[in-house]
Amino acid sequence: MTLGWTESPDDRKGPLPQNGGMLFDSPSSFGRSFRIVTFGESHGAGVGVVLDGVKPGLPFDLEAIQAEMDRRRPGQSDLVTPRKEADQVQVLSGVFEGRTTGHPIAMVVFNENQRSGDYKAITDLFRPGHADLTYDRKYGLRDPRGGGRSSGRETLGRVAAGAWAKQQLAALGITVRGFNREIAAIAGTAVDWAFVETNPLRVADPAAFAAQRAAVEAARAEGDSVGGICEVWIEGLPVGLGDPAFGKLDGLLALACMSIGAVKGVELGAGFESARLRGSQNNDPLGPGGPLKNDAGGTLGGISTGAPVVVRLAVKPTSSISKIQKTIDRDGNPADIATHGRHDPCIAPRIVPVAEAMCALVIYDAWLTQQSLRDGTAPLPEWDWDAVEALFGSRR
Numbered sequence: 001m002t003l004g005w006t007e008s009p010d011d012r013k014g015p016l017p018q019n020g021g022m023l024f025d026s027p028s029s030f031g032r033s034f035r036i037v038t039f040g041e042s043h044g045a046g047v048g049v050v051l052d053g054v055k056p057g058l059p060f061d062l063e064a065i066q067a068e069m070d071r072r073r074p075g076q077s078d079l080v081t082p083r084k085e086a087d088q089v090q091v092l093s094g095v096f097e098g099r100t101t102g103h104p105i106a107m108v109v110f111n112e113n114q115r116s117g118d119y120k121a122i123t124d125l126f127r128p129g130h131a132d133l134t135y136d137r138k139y140g141l142r143d144p145r146g147g148g149r150s151s152g153r154e155t156l157g158r159v160a161a162g163a164w165a166k167q168q169l170a171a172l173g174i175t176v177r178g179f180n181r182e183i184a185a186i187a188g189t190a191v192d193w194a195f196v197e198t199n200p201l202r203v204a205d206p207a208a209f210a211a212q213r214a215a216v217e218a219a220r221a222e223g224d225s226v227g228g229i230c231e232v233w234i235e236g237l238p239v240g241l242g243d244p245a246f247g248k249l250d251g252l253l254a255l256a257c258m259s260i261g262a263v264k265g266v267e268l269g270a271g272f273e274s275a276r277l278r279g280s281q282n283n284d285p286l287g288p289g290g291p292l293k294n295d296a297g298g299t300l301g302g303i304s305t306g307a308p309v310v311v312r313l314a315v316k317p318t319s320s321i322s323k324i325q326k327t328i329d330r331d332g333n334p335a336d337i338a339t340h341g342r343h344d345p346c347i348a349p350r351i352v353p354v355a356e357a358m359c360a361l362v363i364y365d366a367w368l369t370q371q372s373l374r375d376g377t378a379p380l381p382e383w384d385w386d387a388v389e390a391l392f393g394s395r396r
Contacts, residue, residue, distance in 0.1 A: 059167075
């Protein structure tokens with residue numbers, strides 16, 4: 001039975017299933033060998049993350065983590081939300097004298113600049129493009145202040161955890177870096193890595209920047225927003241990361257990136273363009289040093305080939321806009337809504353460090369999983385059947 005627009009789960013007959021069929025231990029957790037759990041809401045006391053599966057004695061570089069947090073924080077330029085948050089990360093546990101203890105690492109950022117009053121007028125209205133309606137219908141209640149758990153501030157925990165993963169990968173010679181390939185349907189062609197972190201849109205083509213900036217400014221002036229395409233390059237990978245079937249590296253990367261709130265599509269390598277090619281065009285010829293081109297995007301059969309893994313994310317326009325839109329209230333009555341407050345005219349620039357973080361988490365987890373596979377285990381001893389028979393009275 002499906003729910004109508006004005007129904008809630010409580011309107012259905014019979015008890016609700018209890019945690020049945022959930023893919024993870026919790027919908028707020030991610031990872032296998034290296035696990036994270038994010039917590040917090042946009043207008044709550046704070047947001048953060050718990051890291052589990054970290055070995056003891058590893059150097060813990062808090063400054064490097066803070067640097068990644070600063071790349072994501074609001075108020076960086078005139079093209080993002082003016083909300084002023086320092087986003088200073090605090091470590092609550094799991095680190096002693098600059099090294100990991102082997103116990104869960106908890107990191108938190110306390111919110112400082114909430115303006116919950118901005119949402120008072122729309123408390124009972126559902127904002128188009130947001131999770132307001134679905135959260136309300138699923139849980140029977142929601143936090144209307146800034147989106148609560150569905151807010152982009154949830155990604156702070158991801159970035160903190162991903163920054164840790166990046167440190168571990170760098171020691172292995174693996175780099176994860178990203179940029180915006182496209183803003184407002186204006187695509188760049190050149191990739192100038194030195195330019196990426198010097199412009200507020202994090203685009204890589206200096207020749208396209210002026211037009212991309214103008215498009216963002218035009219949308220903001222009209223009370224609207226634009227989207228973009230983020231691209232992440234993962235380089236220095238060994239051959240062999242990822243597992244068959246449901247553990248495919250590209251599948252896990254897609255899952256990780258699609259879990260970011262503003263992302264509506266993910267492709268690797270040639271992606272959707274491969275559907276328009278013939279096999280002779282799409283296949284990557286192989287040579288002694290590896291693939292001779294990389295339309296596969298760095299994986300074959302879900303396992304890394306050693307070539308760069310290239311991931312692209314379709315980032316939707318920011319849903320919070322001041323243009324008047326049609327909606328309904330909690331009772332299903334038609335209404336008009338305009339979302340005021342401090343919002344990004346284009347969220348793509350702040351998605352880049354989040355996308356990098358999620359990719360880094362997948363790669364580090366896959367590396368740890370591969371290490372456990374290759375380390376090997378001692379052979380199982382022969383059964384002591386006399387002891388078994390003494391315990392159970394029979395060998396069968």
